[in-house]
Amino acid sequence: MKLKLFVLACLSVFFGCQSGSIETGVPEKFAEFLSRTVVQVKYLKTEAFHGENRHLMPDSLTKSEALQDIEMLEYLLSTSYSGYEYWQKEGVDFGAYFGHLHSFVQENLSVDTKSFEKEISGILTQLRDGHISFVGEGYHGAYRHKAVYFCDVLIEKTTGGRYQVINSKNKSVDTGWFFTEPEPETFLFRTLSAPGKDQFLLGVFSYEMVNRKNLSFDDHVLEVPFRKSRLLNARFEDKSQFYITRKNDIPAIRVTGFGDELYPIMKDFMHAGTELRNEKVILVNLFNNGGGSSVFPQTFIKNLNGSVQWETYWAELTSPAIAEYYANMDLSERLEVSPALQQLKARYSNKFEQLKRTPVKSWTFSETEMKPVRGKFAGKMILLTNRRVLSAGENMVGSSRSIPDQIIIGENTGGSAQFSSTCEYVLPHSRLVLKLPRQLIFIPGLEECVGYLPDYWLDTQDPVEEVMSWLKDPNHYQFQYPNSYAEMLETMTPSIVLPEDVKIARPSLEIAEAQTQFSGKWFGVSDGILDHMLVVEKITNSSDVDAIYAWGVAYQWGINQPGWERFKGVFEDGKLILGRADGSQTITYWINPDGNMSSVYERPGIYSRSELTKLE
16 A cells, blocks of 8 residues: 655644655665565554543452553564664564563463563663653653763863863862873763863763773872762752743743643743844753644744754554544644644554455655755854753754754753654553553664753752853853862752751661661752752551652642651662552662762652752
8 A cells, every 4th residue: 555655744834844754665765674665464452541540550450451462562662662663673582572471471370460560561671762752550661861970070162182180179179280081081071161272070961870980090099979960950949830030131031841731831932932033042941841742942942043954764653452542532622732742642543444354554754854045043052951851842952953053061961762652551450551652763963761962961959040140250260170079069058847846766786787878868959950858767567667758849840848748668689668558659769879869750650750868
């Protein structure tokens, strides 16, 4: 059957350059991974999840129920996951994975649901995809971000080509020393500086946590401690998802997300592009922008610049399950629905009945190229980015390249764009929710789980103020570490309240050391937005822990008052788990090799990460 190729609505309307398309066959960019544009499949009725309350998972499954869930899982992954063929070519053996699942189920007459969930989610350890996830009693993702770990050392390149420490708050490294590693550029991350000076933050770029590194200074090797970026501690008092303030007569735009549900607010954001055309400098703070619809950032750029471009090579997957997901989406309860989502629902709804009769999975392709286009905006655009700029947030970064004078400052974005636009399905018996992206995208300069690299890296908890200082007096600007990382944490004032009767009891000698280290106060920032504190008051034994979970204020999340709640916790597999008896809320904590703590907060529709440090 000859497919009539189409260009995605958001691309055809909002990209400023001509889309290339191919009537038959697979384009060269995708030929390594996709062999055919159309494949016959069977039709299985699927159950979509659109954010409604989900039935609680049962304690166990019969063998028959478990096998039916595995059949549905295999059907959904093979027909409706845009990364299926891609990861097969990368060496992931889905056949062996499903064979393992069948063997696991065949061993018993019934299957514990938690064990079933654990086995099913095992495939995610082989993938690197910021959109796919399985949600059951816990959250299971395939996202592993590559980040920079810093060490409170600033280095300048001298006129003689050597690299000298000009500022250090690291006890292991003295100001004035020369950095004498054989390949110094590997550890140097360019930061803001005065004209004519090349200055760098000393760091390590890694998927894995880096606590210490042996490095050479003045031709002597010493062990240098490293830690997470200070940007993780940056906080903003966001009372809206979009607003503009002026600092030093420079418009500072703050936009925290591009979700379809924000359409009323996004109309103001998109229109702001027209109003800002005559500005000399625009600062756009994208920190923690988790994405949504790419229509909104591209329309803003188009209104600002008169044209918008983003070089992409785009493949969109259609299957019976994907069509069924959109056909059954109820938009009647939403106050305002973006045109793009309406078009998406209409398009797939029209295809659903035909796909039930003649079930196939099919691909359509489009591409956009960067071409010299004269825009209307002659000013400078500065984008502030961090690791939690994802998906459509990264679209804002990519499409802003339509503006000739564009600078990215901060840290690398999250890198969650190669597989995008998720549909959510429920396995019939375990009630496990699968979030599967339906698009496969190749974007020059954007690697999955790495993201866009900034032009200038920052290591500060006050990124907006740092950039404004640089803009105000660039000729005399000099970044300085004002204090050590530990001192910075001590001076931070979290917007958190605790009960008056907080009392931390010293664990008895009978408690294992691996558990006693949880005792005390821990502080972090959930998703870089919400202040988060854990107080472990008393550890009686591994199944009896008294703890307080406390939170601050995050206006963009609708949390306008700080609060706290006491929990009874338990230790499982080295992790402290707090939760409500009905399973509606779970908070899991574990201590990393560097002595810091990570956590995951989960309740229906909510998944949040935190990195916490112990407060002495």
